[in-house]
Amino acid sequence: MSEEEVRRVADALDAVEQIADREARVRAKSQIMAAQVKRNREWSAERSDLIRELWDGGNGLSYRAIADRLGCKLSTVQDVFRGYKGSGTMRPKKAPAPEE
16 A cells, blocks of 8 residues: 555545534444454454564564564564554553562
């Protein structure tokens, strides 16, 4: 996808924000959010697959280089290898420090 295509998608979303009728605007946003739920799963899986390919078992790019190349956060790349999915609220909590 080119920069131009990304800009067109962003412009289309901005146009939804400009819908004057509040009810119509909320209805449009609801439809977009519902459609995006499925897309998010698919896009996340594709990104995870590419991250693993670029790392190539440690023989490819570094985590930081992958993050730079894909335009995502270093922590996103790290999370793929930790097996984390979803928001940070879904991650395992750190064990409490043992009491002395």
